[in-house]
Amino acid sequence: MSLTSELADPAGLLSRWCARVFTGTPLAARRVEEAVHGVHPVRPALARPPRQHWAQVGGAFGQRVADLVQAAPPYYALLGMLRAQWGGAAWAHDQAAAYPTHAGLPGEYRARALNIRPAATTWLDLGDGFPDIDPVPGAPLLWADFLARARRYQARHAPPGLLGEPGAEAGLARTAWVLSACEDIYRSGETDPRLGRVVDGGGTIDQLRALPGDEVVTELTGLARRLHERGVLWELRRLAGVPPEGTQLGIAGPTIVPGWADGDLLLGRIDPEAGIGDGTATLVDVKTVVTVRDPGRVARWLWQILLYAWLDTGDLYRIRDVGLLLARHGTLVCWPVDELAAELLGTADLVEHRRDEFRDLASGILRRAGLSLPES
Template sequence: MSLTRELANPHSPITRFLNAHLPGGAANDAYLKAARNLTRTIRPPEVRNVPWTTLGTAIDLRIRMWLGAQVHHGVKAGINHLRAPAGFVPATPGHAAKYTPHLNAAKAGEHLLQLLRRPGPRDPTPADEEHLARLAIVAARYEHIFRTAEIPLHHQRAVSHFTELRLGADPRYSLRRLTSEIPRTYAVDVCQQLDAAKKPLAALKGRPLTCGPLFAGSQDVGHAEGDFIAGGVLVDCKATITPAHYPRQSLAWLQQLAAYLLLDYPDHYRIHEVGLYLSRQGALISWPVPEFLSLLGARQSLPDLRRHLRVYLGTAFYRR
């Protein structure tokens, strides 16, 4: 069970704790006021069946790449799922015939990870940017396999629909085929969002970076993994065209940030600021931690909230 699914359940222990200790009304009002003042929205491609999840993950990955990330745990986990997908264990010739395409896709993914570990060009051309966007989209498709692992039907679809290409054993050629099948409109969309990110996130570039941070309390809610922390600033990326239309949704986003902050029980990441980055508006809405907690309605200090949450989740675990 992931933190997102736990927060969607009004009866889960983490939701009950946050509702009681950090109800968030003033924080949500502050976020909505800032979001409603944004005038720019990068529209997605005007095509049918836009892969919203894939493009949202892709821009998150592309921003991480731009910030200097070289390790992408979710992508690697998706590749590992392809390497040994459920039901495709090559114990017999028949199984091997079904398994080989997934193994070849996994080999292409390993080559992709090698490319992502290399520093990008210092002064990328538009062609370089489009190529990097295509790599990010393919990487997002691998990560989608990992993210759907707890939902069997979606996971099977993610594996079986990863690509319709008949990939060969050469990982370099296979990766070129995977990137070339990405519609150019999708790559341009990611490029536009990255370009919009460079100014609002400039202050984070060059700072110590942790991507996909796990927290001391992550296992207490099943799995909790943030987007990235740069120099003590915790950022969660949202690629939405309607950042201020759904107050319940934005409140859930703020509670997600609060959960990450509190689950860092020993203050390992020294988080001093938290924020939502709206990639289609090119805007970072953030607060220093004391102000964020005050807006959420906190009546206790951050160390006390962390300590009480740890005890509460531990007690809730034993009540299950």
């Protein structure tokens, strides 16, 4: 069970602890609602989209923003491919090693590239553990070609920090949707039947890219356009220290506690060899909801981004600010970590005490799951 699932269970130990100590949550949640007041969100083209539409678009746009931040391997999509037996362990590591972030690693690490992740000041080695399998015939080649084409397309039309022209963004949306569908296999163990039919049936890249309907692609390109129209792209670049165009803005999918807590975006001038440029970074969670009027849901978002920052006990990511990217509204809401903690607690006096209390609580949960907090 992840931190997200712990918070989603109202009867869970962690969820009950948050509800008890974060007495200032309603005021903080109101700030989020006020930030999007009067903004008309990007809505689906279909008047009544199917239930799975929301998660699929959310996952695909999360992948698109990850690519905007860093040209990194789609870690969880590759893990989904492994789970579906569409590739073996050595194959998956080879695919991860082909991405710009990992291409310069020494050979011994390239051979385990899928489990080597960048942090702000170092590289994380998540170990091994993928079994050898006989993959579905033809699947490894299909996915290798798909990923290679995606890397070339991204580098040409929308390198990190930049959005593409509308036509390019439509192409990127199709890629992101497919990768998100593979990630869903890793997260849930279930394969979208449409995706399974193409891959297991010896299909083509064109068939993979045709899986998201035109209305989904239109919606995803609208979300990308909203980043530009509302100035969020500039805000992301500013949080990254305004690097040169085409340069990464930070880390996509930072692994805060392996197997338990993975963030969406970490923004900052990051170089695992030399350290982070100005000593600080901003952890941002991406949300693709139409409304923020559900105080319980917004509360869980706020608890999660604060607890993610508190979980970085080794200060591997230098998280000093946290935020929510409300994608359909084109709005970014950020807080210094200690300021959000004081707001949620209703006082600044208890921040350190409650942080230590949470870490003790989290240590117990992790220990029972065979995990542990990160070290410096």
